[in-house]
Amino acid sequence: MSFPRQHLLSAALATAFGAAVTTWASVAAAQTPAPAAAQVFDVKLPAQPLAAALNELSRQTGAQVLAAGEVVSGVNAPAVSGRLTLQQALDALLAGSGLIAVRNGPSQVTIQRASGAAAGASLPAVTVQATSDAATTEGTGSYSTRSTGAATRMGLSLRETPQSVSVITRQQMDDQNLTTLTDVLRQTPGVVADRLDERVKFTSRGFELSKMIDGVPTLSFNSVAGEASMLSTAIYDRVEVIRGAAGLLNGVGDPGGAINLVRKRPGTEFAGSVSLGAGSWNRYNTEVDLGGSLNEAGTLRGRVVGSFTDGKSFIDYKKQREEVFHGILEADIARDTVLAVGYERQKTGIKGANFGQAPLFYSDGTRTDLPRSFNSSTPWSQWDMTTDRLFLNLEHRMANGWKIKADASYTENQRDRIGGDIWLWPSSVDRLTGETLLDQGNNPAKGTNKALDVFATGPFELLGRTHQASVGFNLNRYDYWVYGSNSVPSSSDQVLVNINSLRWVPQPAFVYPAFQFGEQVEEKAIYGSTRLRPTDKLSVLLGGRMSWYTSNAWSGNVSDGVGGRTWATPTKENSVFTPYAGIVYDLSKEYSVYASYTDIFQPNTAKDASNNVLDPRRGKNFELGIKGEHLDGKLNTSFAVFETKEDNVAVVDEGALPLPDGTIPSRAVQGARSKGFEFTVAGEIARGWQVMGGYTYHAKRDAEHELLNTTYPRRLLRIATSYRLPGEWNKLTIGGSIAYQSGIYFDDYYGLGRVTQGGLTLIGLMARYDFSKQLSGSLNIENLSDKRYYAGLGGYNGYTYGAPRNVWVKVNYKF
Structure with a gap:
């Protein structure tokens, strides 16, 4: 990250929120790593770019993986599967890549080039964190996602989820100019967007769809005071739509989803x-x-x-x-x-x-x-x-x-x-x-x-x-x-x-x-x-x-x-x-x-x-x-x-x-x-x-x-x-x-x-x-x-x- 860009963004956010950020930074920097912990996981990773593989491994193990973009860019990872510890899975992913995984804490590792580590050198801190949310669609260029927890609260792939789920990704919203929630749902399989006037009713399988924000149910659209169809999509990474009763873990149970x-x-x-x-x-x-x-x-x-x-x-x-x-x-x-x-x-x-x-x-x-x-x-x-x-x-x-x-x-x-x-x-x-x-x-x-x-x-x-x-x-x-x-x-x-x-x-x-x-x-x-x-x-x-x-x-x-x-x-x-x-x-x-x-x-x-x-x-x-x-x-x-x-x-x-x-x-x-x-x-x-x-x-x-x-x-x-x-x-x-x-x-x-x-x-x-x-x-x-x-x-x-x-x-x- 260049110095001018960092300070440009800091100024923009300070204007929006005020200047309370220094204290948080100090608290975070003062933390010390905890002892490493070993646990066996059922790991199942297809061959794919290393950055995507690390994201998926984070989802399957709950670990945080730190990796600079320039370190993993252009590196492909092999398929890895079996009952493995986090370190074993990382070793398999990084084999032959010239990269190593360095443990920072009980569930945090840093991906670094092996040259400095081999000589026992003190490696510089890598400050770019690969997202641990494999469901994030922004920047993937895809019309699908590798993970969703909207139906079960557990980060499962679409194939592992025993319900019908469609995800309208950031890429699809940008490509198709889907600027409102109404636009999105008109391109979502199985969803009817019925316009009353300025309001639009969303249904699936003949029943209305309830609303959640970041997986949390909200009743804020349950009266004429709020209207979901007018929502802009500018602030969203993706829109997940569960069809069929969606009340398992979310406190609501609309049969439409x-x-x-x-x-x-x-x-x-x-x-x-x-x-x-x-x-x-x-x-x-x-x-x-x-x-x-x-x-x-x-x-x-x-x-x-x-x-x-x-x-x-x-x-x-x-x-x-x-x-x-x-x-x-x-x-x-x-x-x-x-x-x-x-x-x-x-x-x-x-x-x-x-x-x-x-x-x-x-x-x-x-x-x-x-x-x-x-x-x-x-x-x-x-x-x-x-x-x-x-x-x-x-x-x-x-x-x-x-x-x-x-x-x-x-x-x-x-x-x-x-x-x-x-x-x-x-x-x-x-x-x-x-x-x-x-x-x-x-x-x-x-x-x-x-x-x-x-x-x-x-x-x-x-x-x-x-x-x-x-x-x-x-x-x-x-x-x-x-x-x-x-x-x-x-x-x-x-x-x-x-x-x-x-x-x-x-x-x-x-x-x-x-x-x-x-x-x-x-x-x-x-x-x-x-x-x-x-x-x-x-x-x-x-x-x-x-x-x-x-x-x-x-x-x-x-x-x-x-x-x-x-x-x-x-x-x-x-x-x-x-x-x-x-x-x-x-x-x-x-x-x-x-x-x-x-x-x-x-x-x-x-x-x-x-x-x-x-x-x-x-x-x-x-x-x-x-x-x-x-x-x-x-x-x-x-x-x-x-x-x-x-x-x-x-x-x-x-x-x-x-x-x-x-x-x-x-x-x-x-x-x-x-x-x-x-x-x-x-x-x-x-x-x-x-x-x-x-x-x-x-x-x-x-x-x-x-x-x-x-x-x-x-x-x-x-x-x-x-x-x-x-x-x-x-x-x-x-x-x-x-x-x-x-x-x-x-x-x-x-x-x-x-x-x-x-x-x-x-x-x-x-x-x-x-x-x-x-x-x-x-x-x-x-x-x-x-x-x-x-x-x-x-x-x-x-x-x-x-x-x-x-x-x-x-x-x-x-x-």
Whole structure:
């Protein structure tokens, strides 16, 4: 690391966090190495570059490996397998390379050139740490990962995990210009992204997906105060998506699965980038990303990411601005202990924002034929979302290979919303005159989420074999508040306007309080699992969690201006046990078969027409499949069949009016069942050719075999790919994406008719040219054939159009 770069980054991070770094550096430097410890591990490493092999060995043994980039660059490691100590595995990896492993502590080694050591010389300290997280995708250039702990808390490969998991890597997000979580999930196999308005609902196998950040569950998106679909991907290394019940170790159990957002972390070498982008509808973006060591010893590291986006939309008079900041400091406060603290902020402001959808029918039952650019809300309608999140994690690695980790976070969400939106309950649009009702109001919301997760994971010996275990505790507390005010002293604030003149409707003053309500939710869980290895080919995973859940809802009396709270009867669930079982059997070096089962318990957040929360969802999830790991782990494939049975499934209550917060009421369905199968592929299929894709079929029906969720496609095909050309053309990378979905339909809640959309295929293209090692330019085209299609249908008894063909160009410079 050069002197100027180190001080440049130090100044940037000091501005963001303040100057408290010197003390941490001193504490880290004062640590002394502990005696070496020997333990036997089941090591299984394919032939691969040495840097990747060291990362994988770190994952399998829990050790920290320190290695300068220039020391291991260009060195390949042989395949190594067997029951070995850490030193034996390192000796095998380094044989013939001219490198040696020097023990620094009980679970820390340094990779050095052998020349200085052979003569007994005092070797200089190497301050660059190879990441011990084999799941990190940044800098790998891959569309896959070698490890994930999102489903089990144990760092397992995709093949070792007995559930369906897809990972959208940093490389894929950059190649395909996936700048929001919505963009990511539209390219994820088996996931439906259904747009309501500014909000998007994510489902898999017919069920919603819960949210996690760095593996820790969060309830911060469980009310209108927070919206996950607006999240920028600028601050994330990868997005992991578990399909099927994901409640084994994470304190939640949505049957659809879970989305795990994994933040970028600082490295020890200085690295950074600056990018400028521009696109259709006068959109532009600038992004800065800097990270690296803040002291000479490399014991203090930091990273900052900043992004600013602004521009218009294909929808009339709609504009959106986005500001993103992510900062993190990471310190080695002891030789085997790392403390990280960070702060992130995202602010999204939308003018001409939609709450609800455009009308499908006129009031006489005639279909509408509005332009794609039609805006169903007024220009003064706004939707501003702000999220501030503080997080801290502490990780300690023990000499016996165990790791203890604690994660804590505090999140504040705030929504500021003023709107004038067309009323569609039922359709109020007169076909002849164009007159319609405009629903008006001021509807802000706030929410806070406190989350804590503490777990330990590592190997243990039993009957002469090495196994793995994980045990932990999780706590989530969420409190939200919604307030409403009108321009008239009435619970309803609606005016008659012309649908063709919304841009000229004046904004009223919302001075009359209309309602207020909120909820306090607490979820606690203890969880544990073990991966037993009766034989080298067989793995048995057993586990479960015990959950406690409390919900206290309240409403406010606003008529007298005091706003006192009236509490409803609390909802409580105590000591609910959710078991999990999985089995994986290796058929060969490349293929394994698996089966898994888990119970489902998930408190509902959906409310019925009386504004009461539905009873918790309960059910069972089964999955059976085969997974492949090819080309030394560079390519992963899977095929799975699945079935989910569940009671108290929330489905839209057709014909019911929206609730005070604007959400749609639901009703509970008993005996819902979802069946299907899927095939996925991810990684490098040939040198320079990356692919992520999958085909999914599912059908979700109630106890009477009636099809549920008819606005969600039953068949999905997702393919994204990039290819770096060989030879003299190797500066050019080309690729794109294909997204196919089968037909959908929606029946108007008030009997005006059925709307059908047939099978849909969307095509995207990308190209990137590397002018140098530092400078590159890229081009992305979305919806190449300019299809006119519904991105959301029936969510508010209307529709939302998807974006027409659009272009994005970007220039990126790397330090």
